[in-house]
Amino acid sequence: MVPVSAERPPEAAELDFASILDDLCRTATPGDDRPWSTGDLARACQEQGQDITSAYIHQLRTGARDNPTIAHVHALAAALNVHPAALVGGTRRPVREGERAGWRPEAVDHLVQILHSPDSEPWTAQKIAETIAARQRWGKISTKHVRHLIRGHDNPYLRTVLALADCFHVPPAYFFDEEYAARMDADTANIKALFATGIRSLATRISRSAAHKPATYQAAVNAILKAREHGQTGDKT
Structure with a gap:
């Protein structure tokens, strides 16, 4: 385990x-x-x-x-x-009073909107279905069903959620934990900021890495952005 x-x-x-x-x-x-x-x-x-x-x-x-x-x-x-x-595999603490915890049906559409770089094609229902099928891990899912998920299906099966997580390169906990999702969304915003500064090669490597630690990652991003702001790096690739 x-x-x-x-x-x-x-x-x-x-x-x-x-x-x-x-x-x-x-x-x-x-x-x-x-x-x-x-x-x-x-x-x-x-x-x-x-x-x-x-x-x-x-x-x-x-x-x-x-x-x-x-x-x-x-x-x-x-x-x-x-x-x-x-x-x-996420947090094992009890749900806090007043906390919205559990399946986040809007998360699929949210990921479709935010998870692509300026250099890549946006996610579509067809692209998601094809990506899941190509990985041959979770079986096939129809484009029609993906559209249903994007619209906010409220009770999918777990393997469907795992297929989506695998497709978008996010831990399954993203779909259940608002606090964790907010941290990941902040990471995504920082990656987009790196692209905007022209540091594309580094941003691409970070965006493809699922193993970074948030605290270390955040410190690295902040340092790079600060250096870029002061003209200390010329990475335009």
Whole structure:
């Protein structure tokens, strides 16, 4: 299992949903000293109106099934008293009072709008579908369904979310955690600022790298922009 990091949740290809869920079940909910049994967890999910059986949870914990709906992810997270992003490798803290946590249906359209450089073609539903199919990791997705996702589908399957995350090179946690998404969006804005200054080769390398640490990355971007402002770098490539 890939370790969870507050700075960098795992990428889609690294995600092990079964291991994450099993680990969360074995870790007692705050205020309770007992790990979760599959039966207890199923009953807690059923109390939220989700048709989830203990057999189904056992299959999810063992990896026999790996494609719950987002509604099921939400129910599992609520029962376990963790942020929904925890199920995709993000923060494991409880949801804060008044916080909007969970699936962000507007995120797909937002990524379509912001994730392309001045030198690249904008994302389209067809391009997204073709990119997902070409990677041969998550199966195929129709252009029609991608359009539905862009319009804000509110309950896709997890593998669809992972396919989108893989396509856009963002951790799946981006689709569930507003705080983390805001940090990534700030990174994207800085990359665009680098392009605007003419430092294209560096901006391109940064934009393709999913392994940067936000604090280090931000410091590097700020230093480069400051140097550029004072004419200390002539990188125009």
